[in-house]
Amino acid sequence: MSTEAAPTISEVNPREAWDILSKDAAAVLVDVRTRAEWGFVGGPDVSSLGQDVIQLEWKSWPGMAQNPDFVGALLDQLEATPSRLLFLCRSGVRSLHAAAAVADALAEQGQAVPCVNVAEGFEGDLDADDHRGGFNGWKARGLAWRQS
Known part of the structure; x- marks a missing residue:
């Protein structure tokens, strides 16, 4: 049994x-959302x-099955070791x-690359009318985005 703690995921x-x-x-x-989200949202x-x-599905729509190749595919796409x-x-x-899975894999390889979760995400939490995109999140904060 390992006595090492799992890497901590910070949030911003x-x-x-x-x-x-x-x-x-x-x-x-x-961006770990689905192809449908990238295309429609x-x-x-x-x-x-x-x-x-980097767009790489953590789970695939419509069944939302986890992508078993996520960690390897992400690490293969990195051209150099990122700062975070x-x-x-x-x-x-x-x-x-997704951040936790990658942090664990990197730790197993002896790499200390901070993995950070973007809290609120792209569309944010539901508002009082059960709609996303206006209460908080990337879009609601007025950050650059594009529709495909």
């Missing part, structure tokens, strides 16, 4: 994530920062699980 709000990405060119944003646009978003990885989903739940 979308504005803080934007600030990190704008100040740290080695930080990487990973849109996604963060960090091109003005000279960066790209920021994970984003719709509301901050899937991204937290």
